[in-house]
Amino acid sequence: xxxxxxxxxxxxxxxxxxxxxxxxxxxxxxxxxxxxxxxxxxxxxxxxxxxxxxxxxxxxxxxxxxxxxxxxxxxxxxxxxxxxxxxxxxxxxxxxxxxxxxxxxxxxxxxxxxxxxxxxxxxxxxxxxxxxxxxxxxxxxxxxxxxxxxxxxxxxxxxxxxxxxxxxxxxxxxxxxxxxxxxxxxxxxxxxxxxxxxxxxxxxxxxxxxxxxxxxxxxxxxxxxxxxxxxxxxxxxxxxxxxxxxxxxxxxxxxxxxxxxxxxxxxxxxxxxxxxxxxxxxxxxxxxxxxxxxxxxxxxxxxxxxxxxxxxxxxxxxxxxxxxxxxxxxxxxxxxxxxxxxxxxxxxxxxxxxxxxxxxxxxxxxxxxxxxxxxxxxxxxxxxxxxxxxxxxxxxxxxxxxxxxxxxxxxxxxxxxxxxxxxxxxxxxxxxxxxxxxxxxxxxxxxxxxxxxxxxxxxxxxxxxxxxxxxxxxxxxxxxxx
Amino acid sequence: xxxxxxxxxxxxxxxxxxxxxxxxxxxxxxxxxxxxxxxxxxxxxxxxxxxxxxxxxxxxxxxxxxxxxxxxxxxxxxxxxxxxxxxxxxxxxxxxxxxxxxxxxxxxxxxxxxxxxxxxxxxxxxxxxxxxxxxxxxxxxxxxxxxxxxxxxxxxxxxxxxxxxxxxxxxxxxxxxxxxxxxxxxxxxxxxxxxxxxxxxxxxxxxxxxxxxxxxxxxxxxxxxxxxxxxxxxxxxxxxxxxxxxxxxxxxxxxxxxxxxxxxxxxxxxxxxxxxxxxxxxxxxx
Ligand SMILES: Cc1cc2nc3c(=O)[nH]c(=O)nc-3n(C[C@H](O)[C@H](O)[C@H](O)COP(=O)(O)OP(=O)(O)OC[C@H]3O[C@@H](n4cnc5c(N)ncnc54)[C@H](O)[C@@H]3O)c2cc1C
Ligand SMILES: Cc1cc2nc3c(=O)[nH]c(=O)nc-3n(C[C@H](O)[C@H](O)[C@H](O)COP(=O)(O)OP(=O)(O)OC[C@H]3O[C@@H](n4cnc5c(N)ncnc54)[C@H](O)[C@@H]3O)c2cc1C
Ligand code: SF4
Ligand code: SF4
Ligand code: FES
Numbered sequence: 001x002x003x004x005x006x007x008x009x010x011x012x013x014x015x016x017x018x019x020x021x022x023x024x025x026x027x028x029x030x031x032x033x034x035x036x037x038x039x040x041x042x043x044x045x046x047x048x049x050x051x052x053x054x055x056x057x058x059x060x061x062x063x064x065x066x067x068x069x070x071x072x073x074x075x076x077x078x079x080x081x082x083x084x085x086x087x088x089x090x091x092x093x094x095x096x097x098x099x100x101x102x103x104x105x106x107x108x109x110x111x112x113x114x115x116x117x118x119x120x121x122x123x124x125x126x127x128x129x130x131x132x133x134x135x136x137x138x139x140x141x142x143x144x145x146x147x148x149x150x151x152x153x154x155x156x157x158x159x160x161x162x163x164x165x166x167x168x169x170x171x172x173x174x175x176x177x178x179x180x181x182x183x184x185x186x187x188x189x190x191x192x193x194x195x196x197x198x199x200x201x202x203x204x205x206x207x208x209x210x211x212x213x214x215x216x217x218x219x220x221x222x223x224x225x226x227x228x229x230x231x232x233x234x235x236x237x238x239x240x241x242x243x244x245x246x247x248x249x250x251x252x253x254x255x256x257x258x259x260x261x262x263x264x265x266x267x268x269x270x271x272x273x274x275x276x277x278x279x280x281x282x283x284x285x286x287x288x289x290x291x292x293x294x295x296x297x298x299x300x301x302x303x304x305x306x307x308x309x310x311x312x313x314x315x316x317x318x319x320x321x322x323x324x325x326x327x328x329x330x331x332x333x334x335x336x337x338x339x340x341x342x343x344x345x346x347x348x349x350x351x352x353x354x355x356x357x358x359x360x361x362x363x364x365x366x367x368x369x370x371x372x373x374x375x376x377x378x379x380x381x382x383x384x385x386x387x388x389x390x391x392x393x394x395x396x397x398x399x400x401x402x403x404x405x406x407x408x409x410x411x412x413x414x415x416x417x418x419x420x421x422x423x424x425x426x427x428x429x430x431x432x433x434x435x436x437x438x439x440x441x442x443x444x445x446x447x448x449x450x451x452x453x454x455x456x457x458x459x460x461x462x463x464x465x466x467x468x469x470x471x472x473x474x475x476x477x478x479x480x481x482x
Numbered sequence: 483x484x485x486x487x488x489x490x491x492x493x494x495x496x497x498x499x500x501x502x503x504x505x506x507x508x509x510x511x512x513x514x515x516x517x518x519x520x521x522x523x524x525x526x527x528x529x530x531x532x533x534x535x536x537x538x539x540x541x542x543x544x545x546x547x548x549x550x551x552x553x554x555x556x557x558x559x560x561x562x563x564x565x566x567x568x569x570x571x572x573x574x575x576x577x578x579x580x581x582x583x584x585x586x587x588x589x590x591x592x593x594x595x596x597x598x599x600x601x602x603x604x605x606x607x608x609x610x611x612x613x614x615x616x617x618x619x620x621x622x623x624x625x626x627x628x629x630x631x632x633x634x635x636x637x638x639x640x641x642x643x644x645x646x647x648x649x650x651x652x653x654x655x656x657x658x659x660x661x662x663x664x665x666x667x668x669x670x671x672x673x674x675x676x677x678x679x680x681x682x683x684x685x686x687x688x689x690x691x692x693x694x695x696x697x698x699x700x701x702x703x704x705x706x707x708x709x710x711x712x713x714x715x716x717x718x719x720x721x722x723x724x725x726x727x728x729x730x731x732x733x734x735x736x737x738x739x740x741x742x743x744x745x746x747x748x749x750x751x752x753x754x755x756x757x758x759x760x761x762x763x764x765x766x767x768x
Contacts, residue, residue: 224505224506224509259737280742285743408699410698
């Protein structure tokens, strides 16, 4: 360990700035906004860490990444060592370093934040993971001898991918079934290129392939094949359901069938998965935003991604309409900052009540009502209530609804003995991720509801552990009653 | 990759493909469809499964060339392959013993209606088919429809074959005896059938061709107005009670990408050979 700077001095070092593309340039292209630390900046940033005895950063990371240890390796310029430290707990560091809501997790509780800005843990995580990738030295652990057991994984999002990695390592034969034609779940169809380049996801998938994981796309479990058939004639010993929460919710206001009204899922899928931002080189069309006014409804990462995407597609005015205040927005702080720099206009405490169209059925505007925050509701958040007589219209020809998603239903509806909650999420034991059905495990958004990449990844790893134990013992203690 | 093992031109612009897709072949039921993507810059489009052969592991599709993707597909043949085929999607047709059924197929809708007609017949219904086409040489699958039904009437706009007029003209003659009507074809045709049977409250089902992306309920792009509700055609349909469907909304939403579609088609017509070569090149590498 070579950090010789006294703690007091470390506290004074300024947080290193993440280089990024200038706002006016990036607001017109799909290049990644953040450019990444140079080694020098990474080392200086790591030197800011106080190496706490009981590090709150690790405690606040959902998977308990040993932050101070990996920062120490960076200081020693042992970047591959740093990556190895992270990989003990986190299978997808190049991704989480980019998309974790760090301010609510590791960085939120960093001791340095008491006096100064927190250590840029996310940026550093990304730095070492990118180093590893660029030098082609992603550490591939050796697989245990074959157990002759077969595991099917349903869904290739972060939960499915991380489970797959751990399970092949345990020596099992693993096959991932994915409904879409591309692997990665929300990482490829939802989160845009300018925040998470698809090459990174592809590379993670390639590494898994090298480690022996098999992938089969275009398989919609529940339609193409059922869970019972996987466990029966297809001979799988266990199934991990990681299908996510991708069903779009709409506003339930008049006018939602007008042309020019999208769910965020449709808009982002067209642009990201189908590459409509490169139309006509790619065939999938998306509403032509050039010179148009666009309203995005919602306050989470999805809303932020949609509005920034519309901007990049050429929107003249891109508004973000949210019924609570900016403080209450669940989106990552960095995205909010970037969005504002890119000229997104925030209309807080505003709620759409009607979508207005012309006689041909095309959207022309969004009638909104102003909101104020009232008494705290059941979740402790102050409930927005409409201000009487405050209605007004925002002219727009495209509106994108990003107000949340719900459980993907196809596995549940075709697996009757799988116990679900009222909202159709799958019930699973929080530690082993066993469901009510023997041999079937579930984790990620399909259990928790829309959450985060790191939680889904953590669930995948827990499931791998649970599945490993089940495959060796055959025991199925009932913790979720069917 | 999903190899094309057979391809036959049924009528000008309408081609039948037999494609290797063993998983789907095992599962397909009448009324279900697949989503295909021809190559990696292509779009995803839905196509109904006309029939399948579980032993051989193949499914059969009938494609009418309308825009770029269907035109490109129809340039392909035996020995070529389709990059992605996912399914079977959608709810299977509800097959019951209704009594006397009238099955109406307009244009390529005939292919889509065929498996359901057969299933209705197998379930013990009396099946009368009415096929519509602009002119004689555009009529498809007549022989197969004859096998799948008890009687067949053909209507052509120009009277070049069968009766002259619209399928609804024939329907009106038969309507007194019908217990159930299935209509699949162009939206105006389905709407006219719905209006014809509405006064008599004859149960009428149509298959809606809304614009789809994923086909699994994930995007909501395929939503249609049914009664006072929004439904997703890919998971709640594609078949719906014709008397509940808002056909106006369907037509309006189907026009959403007209400019982009025309741009792609115009480009395709100029670069047909290159586009086909690109698909074949991509196949050769896999
Ligand atoms: C636009 C957007 C932005 C986001 N931004 C962030 C962010 O910045 N930071 C963050 O931490 N989180 C973010 N999230 C949330 C995060 O992406 C999810 O919590 C996470 O991806 C959940 O992972 P998962 O593996 O459970 O499911 P998913 O990633 O949803 O993957 C599920 C996969 O299963 C497939 N599938 C579904 N049903 C079937 C079936 N029947 N058969 C076969 N396959 C099936 C789906 O096609 C999909 O590929 C964002 C989400 C969205 C939508
Ligand atoms: C459930 C279902 C089953 C179908 N089955 C068949 C079939 O068996 N045989 C057949 O020939 N056609 C079928 N269709 C219609 C077929 O999907 C469209 O003709 C095709 O997508 C047109 O694509 P294109 O690029 O050639 O034409 P484009 O020029 O892109 O579009 C022409 C028209 O086709 C429709 N369309 C365009 N894109 C889509 C899309 N992604 N999804 C749905 N419709 C779209 C629109 O109404 C559009 O105006 C079906 C459609 C649905 C929804
Ligand atoms: S995984 Fe996420 S929360 Fe944990 S240390 Fe890395 S960036 Fe922070
Ligand atoms: S809390 Fe902050 S200062 Fe303490 S170990 Fe973690 S990163 Fe370093
Ligand atoms: S096609 Fe996306 S929900 Fe139906």
